[in-house]
Amino acid sequence: xxxxxxxxxxxxxxxxxxxxxxxxxxxxxxxxxxxxxxxxxxxxxxxxxxxxxxxxxxxxxxxxxxxxxxxxxxxxxxxxxxxxxxxxxxxxxxxxxxxxxxxxxxxxxxxxxxxxxxxxxxxxxxxxxxxxxxxxxxxxxxxxxxxxxxxxxxxxxxxxxxxxxxxxxxxxxxxxxxxxxxxxxxxxxxxxxxxxxxxx
Amino acid sequence: xxxxxxxxxxxxxxxxxxxxxxxxxxxxxxxxxxxxxxxxxxxxxxxxxxxxxxxxxxxxxxxxxxxxxxxxxxxxxxxxxxxxxxxxxxxxxxxxxxxxxxxxxxxxxxxxxxxxxxxxxxxxxxxxxxxxxxxxxxxxxxxxxxxxxxxxxxxxxxxxxxxxxxxxxxxxxxxxxxxxxxxxxxxxxxxxxxxxxxxxxxxxxxxxxxxxxxxxxxxxxxxxxxxxxxxxxxxxxxxxxxxxxxxxxxxxxxxxxxxxxxxxxxxxxxxxxxxxxxxxxxxxxxxxxxxxxxxxxxxxxxxxxxxxxxxxxxxxxxxxxxxxxxxxxxxxxxxxxxxxxxxxxxxxxxxxxxxx
Numbered sequence: 001x002x003x004x005x006x007x008x009x010x011x012x013x014x015x016x017x018x019x020x021x022x023x024x025x026x027x028x029x030x031x032x033x034x035x036x037x038x039x040x041x042x043x044x045x046x047x048x049x050x051x052x053x054x055x056x057x058x059x060x061x062x063x064x065x066x067x068x069x070x071x072x073x074x075x076x077x078x079x080x081x082x083x084x085x086x087x088x089x090x091x092x093x094x095x096x097x098x099x100x101x102x103x104x105x106x107x108x109x110x111x112x113x114x115x116x117x118x119x120x121x122x123x124x125x126x127x128x129x130x131x132x133x134x135x136x137x138x139x140x141x142x143x144x145x146x147x148x149x150x151x152x153x154x155x156x157x158x159x160x161x162x163x164x165x166x167x168x169x170x171x172x173x174x175x176x177x178x179x180x181x182x183x184x185x186x187x188x189x190x191x192x193x194x195x196x197x198x199x200x
Numbered sequence: 201x202x203x204x205x206x207x208x209x210x211x212x213x214x215x216x217x218x219x220x221x222x223x224x225x226x227x228x229x230x231x232x233x234x235x236x237x238x239x240x241x242x243x244x245x246x247x248x249x250x251x252x253x254x255x256x257x258x259x260x261x262x263x264x265x266x267x268x269x270x271x272x273x274x275x276x277x278x279x280x281x282x283x284x285x286x287x288x289x290x291x292x293x294x295x296x297x298x299x300x301x302x303x304x305x306x307x308x309x310x311x312x313x314x315x316x317x318x319x320x321x322x323x324x325x326x327x328x329x330x331x332x333x334x335x336x337x338x339x340x341x342x343x344x345x346x347x348x349x350x351x352x353x354x355x356x357x358x359x360x361x362x363x364x365x366x367x368x369x370x371x372x373x374x375x376x377x378x379x380x381x382x383x384x385x386x387x388x389x390x391x392x393x394x395x396x397x398x399x400x401x402x403x404x405x406x407x408x409x410x411x412x413x414x415x416x417x418x419x420x421x422x423x424x425x426x427x428x429x430x431x432x433x434x435x436x437x438x439x440x441x442x443x444x445x446x447x448x449x450x451x452x453x454x455x456x457x458x459x460x461x462x463x464x465x466x467x468x469x470x471x472x473x474x475x476x477x478x479x480x481x482x483x484x485x486x487x488x489x490x491x492x493x494x495x496x497x498x499x500x501x502x503x504x505x506x507x508x509x510x511x512x513x514x515x516x517x518x519x520x521x522x523x524x525x526x527x528x529x530x531x532x533x534x535x536x537x538x539x540x541x542x543x544x545x546x547x548x549x550x551x552x553x554x555x556x
Contacts, residue, residue: 011250017274034275039283041254043272049253053283062292068364069381070372086381088388090364091469095479096292100282112392113469183248185255189284 003078004121005167005194006154007174007187008052012161015040015050019153019162023054026122026152027141033103035119036153049185052162054153055080055101055119056193063093063102073126077145078167081126084115084139091116098192121164122151171198260286268475279470291479295365295486303365303490310494314501326508327526335518336535343408344517350401353394358493360387365486395463402456409449412440418530419443440531448499455492458484 015038023029023036036054041047061080064072071086072093091113093102104113124131125140132143144152154164163170171187175198178184187198259269268285275281326332339347363371363384372380418436422443425436436442441449462485465472473481503510509523524532 010253032277034277034280037273037275037280039271039273039281041259041269041271041283047253049250051283062288065292066295068368069384070368070377071381086377088381088385090388092295092364092482094279095475095482096288096295098284098286098288100279100285100475183251185250185253186257188256191256192284192286 001076002166003168004057004165005078005170005190006054006056006151007163007170007190007198009161009163009174009177010049010051010185010188011181011183012159013038013050013052014159014161016158019052019157022152022156023119026144027120028137029117029141030105033105033117035101035103035117051188052153052157053099053101053189055097055121056099056189057119057121058098058193059195062096062098066092066096068092071126075123077123079121079123079145081120081123082116082118083126084117085127087115089113089115099189119151121145122149167194174198256284260284279475282475285475287476287479291482294483299365299486299490300369302487303362306490306494307362307497310497314498314506318501318506323505324507326520326523329522329525331521331525334521336521336524336532337517338513338519338524339517341517344514346401346404346408347514349397350405353398353401354496356390356394357398358489358496360391361486361489362493363387365490392467395460395467398456399460399463402452402460406453406456409441410453413446413449413453415443415446419446435526435529437529438527438531439534440528442527444502448495451492451495455488455495458488459492462488 017038020034020036020038024034027035029035036052038050038052040050042049057078057080059078061072061074063082064070064074064080067082068090069086069088071084072080072082074080089104089112091102091104093116094100094104101118103117104115105117106112106114120140120143122142122144124136124143124146127136127139129136129139131146136143144150149155151164154162157163163173174184174187178199184199191197256269263269263286268287269283270281271283273281367380367384367387371383375383416439418438419442422436422438427436427442427444462481465477465481466485469478503514509520512519512523521532
């Protein structure tokens with residue numbers, strides 16, 4: 001059984017934001033919601049580095065732990081899905097998430113945030129909507145995984161900085177890279193998300 | 201002149217670069233003499249172009265529990281610029297580890313303690329005297345309105361608040377995910393919107409009763425005698441509010457203000473606090489919330505089931521004079537002195553009986 005993960009090879013990320021754009025386009029994500037984003041550390045200074053970040057689909061996900069309505073559903077593939085029917089928009093998952101992945105359609109006062117939205121690993125939602133249906137698409141975006149495709153952000157990454165797929169496989173690809181080129185800054189977020197490190 | 205100086209500067213810069221390169225070249229050659237790296241690389245230059253760039257380990261080490269790793273982002277949203285915030289783990293530990301225990305022990309512990317008191321000592325009975333049957337106004341309509349406005353909001357806020365902690369543990373398995381989610385959604389709206397009348401009632405209540413709740417010497421005596429509940433010697437004298445009631449007042453005043461302040465931070469997410477501030481607001485709100493719920497359970501008990509005659513004070517507003525003289529002897533004296541020139545309450549004319 002595959003354990004799906006994301007791996008951002010930060011030495012390759014050129015901050016083109018194509019992953020962000022592809023994600024927004026693929027899922028018709030509304031304004032103000034960014035399931036994936038590229039963050040530049042030390043911008044404009046020596047030591048600058050960009051990292052593409054989205055939901056990491058953590059092992060024993062903190063969002064699922066703190067949710068007061070238990071709306072999260074970790075799948076057999078290790079993907080953390082959630083149900084917008086059960087979400088009450090309390091915002092707790094955002095406080096617990098180490099990566100700032102949960103997004104809310106409204107920045108409403110009095111805590112009215114709307115239903116939480118986050119990266120689904122292009123695998124739809126945990127609600128009752130049939131896989132690949134229009135209802136599922138409207139709520140969670142396209143279900144590429146059901147079509148045998150990987151998340152679009154990683155698929156179309158121009159420098160292949162962002163990798164998606166089975167954890168062991170993408171870790172092997174990354175290790176080969178590190179050996180070949182002689183350096184690597186590690187898999188960002190892996191220690192926090194999966195409690196493991198990728199070093200060559 | 202300017203042109204010439206620029207020219208000279210450019211020439212100097214070129215010279216410096218040439219020298220610099222000349223100096224750098226041997227240094228680089230020397231670097232190449234270093235022992236071979238452990239891994240076999242096919243990188244011809246064997247150089248790491250991002251060697252000086254920040255690493256995750258270094259950034260996490262720098263954090264040391266505070267703040268978060270963030271950078272610049274093209275989205276006009278501060279929250280999106282957070283790359284990692286390991287404090288999320290502390291938040292999870294608090295919410296799923298400590299909070300259910302703090303809340304469970306505070307609320308259940310108080311209920312058990314009150315039940316133990318009720319079943320061993322029973323209700324505190326009304327002590328009848330010749331003044332039984334006469335009434336004295338304890339809380340006027342405005343005071344009662346403020347009390348019940350705050351109280352009813354508090355009950356809804358307490359139930360919907362506890363639902364955030366215990367709902368998924370107790371109610372969700374009983375009624376199923378869909379029904380629980382619908383209930384939790386309404387509970388959340390109730391929690392968010394009833395917070396406003398609660399805060400208004402709280403502030404008015406604080407202002408209306410603060411004068412009678414300043415601690416004084418009678419409180420020391422009252423506490424020493426255990427409020428007349430513990431030990432013998434009857435009820436110690438008290439003014440309008442005894443030390444126990446003053447403790448309830450200050451718990452509500454200070455706890456309520458803490459709840460209001462932390463609640464306002466949460467009602468306007470990220471407008472007054474960053475991610476760590478939001479987490480802190482939850483720590484304060486949840487902890488103070490469950491503790492105040494425990495205090496209020498005791499308050500509700502003593503004001504209804506626990507003491508005969510006490511409920512009238514907030515019910516009709518008028519209490520039995522015998523009850524008032526037993527529990528608030530000094531206050532009755534004050535009230536009777538005030539009305540000495542007008543219509544008399546109780547046995548007017550005579551000097552008040554000493555505390556029985």
